[in-house]
Amino acid sequence: MLSKKISTVAVACAMLGGLTLSQVANAHPRWIMPSHFAISKEGGDWLAFDITASHGTFVLDKPAGAENARIVMPDGRQERPDAVLRGKRRSVFDFHFTEEGTHRVQVNNFPSYVTHYKAGKRDTQKRLRASKVDRAALLPEGARDVISTLFYTRAETYITVGKPSEKPFPLEGTYLELKPETNPADIVATEPVRFQLFFNGKPQVGVKAEITRDGTLYRNQQEQIDVVTDEQGFIEFTPEVAGRYLLKATHKAPIADNPLADNMNVSVHLTFEAVLP
């Protein structure tokens, strides 16, 4: 009797766990929120970071992997968080910044794969967490229009200690990447901001980005800024109001000769602040 109860609980837990995981991976945008974006204290200072995945801009919902956070130092080397904590609504880490210049904090995780297909008499749209390789064993008989997609999101933000670095970090050359032509430490309300987006290391035309200011819970409209990259991959926009913003850029493209996926759905989620003019 007891063992049956335990196994029921275990199954329920596993189901819940699976549910949470898939939601985090597929649907909820992951983002980083630093306690501060600039440090003026001589010798450096501690900052704290919240990492979560949610449908609301800067609304805490599900903890999303502070363990995988990396701090890209001004010279380009990568450091790990100093202290990590995983709560129910967010995961948190601290880092002691001591080097002058611009740092990038990123939580990029790993590529995940989702297979969409149609099944049954009514062509019901279904999905599996599986790549092209894994799907064969999992697809039901008669599955149609089977497409596997690679998902990859770079959640990132920039922290500046003292004087900002002059040059942006070099590109990795994979998936979608954002090069801040305007240093994030120089974003001022009412002044134009210019970023460049790259897909697999090349400037990408037609990437859509939405830029949303903090506080959507307390206003009727999202008031998001919608922009699309030009021929050289540039977007330009002006945050009219000072505050914290989340930029979500996404690019979808078919990929040839990939053993794991037919399509790519890659994103950059950049958190930045626009300071008072």
Next chain:
Amino acid sequence: MKFKRVFYVLSALLILPNWVNAKAIPEQAVMDIEFTIPTVEASIYARPYVAVWIEDKQRQPVRTIQLWVGEDEWLKDLRSWWRKVGRNDRAVVDAVTSATRPVGQYRFSWDGLDQQGKRVEQGDYTFYVEVVREHGGRNYLRQKIQLAEQDFKLSLQPTEETGLINLHYHIQ
């Protein structure tokens, strides 16, 4: 070799007239500043952080005249001053920073020298004041000024975080 020398002489001739035209302000020129921290009724009152500085026509910082902050951790809260001046030059911070001040009237002067100790050229400048108070507000004041051989007096009207500010530029 010869060509190079001619090139240098030509460039010198081109630069020289500009250099001669850029006339410094008179040696005795001083700007006196009267500054007031007003009384603010607040449940938690902290002395404000204050930055007073001058920028040139190209909006480049020329001189930080006063910086009342205390601990450098809070320098960044003077958002505009930090972004335009402080973060780029730690030496300025070390040179001018001092403790926060209580409510009251203050007088200080600018000797017409830039941060490097050089007398500034005659022309258009902007006088800036940024005041930020913990648990309180921020005021950011700008006043265009013309530094030449003429005396002038200007007043900046009080705001939430600043009292009356008087500027008096004079050739002693």
